[in-house]
Amino acid sequence: MSDETGSDAPGTTAVEWLAGFAEVIGAAAPGAEVMNELLDLAGVAAHDSERMAAPIACWMAGVAGVNPAEALERARRYAADRPR
Known part of the structure; x- marks a missing residue:
């Protein structure tokens, strides 16, 4: 059963993991x-499309070598400017 943080491992925080x-x-x-910054990037991706975009956008930024702050700024710009 998950605790209030959503973890099935009692006592293990996200930072520890x-x-x-x-x-x-x-x-x-x-x-x-x-x-x-990564959580904010994930939030932009998930809220502007589907939930699955959140972790994949973070992975893409890492693979591209774009630091999280810059990736977040680019994601916000993309979300605001992209055609709907």
């Missing part, structure tokens, strides 16, 4: 500012 995952993949865990 991401720190452990970062070790597994040989990367640095993001800080609070980057995490907030």
Whole structure:
């Protein structure tokens, strides 16, 4: 059963999980500012299209080497300017 954070693992926070995952993949865990930018980017993608766009947009930004703040700005611009 999930707790109030949606986690099935009691006591494991998102920050703890991401720190452990970062070790597994040989990367640095993001800080609070980057995490907030990524969450905002995910929110723009999900609200402007379908929910599945959220994680994939974050992945695309990472693969493209675009930092989260710049990706967020570009996503906001795209959402505001794209043809409907």
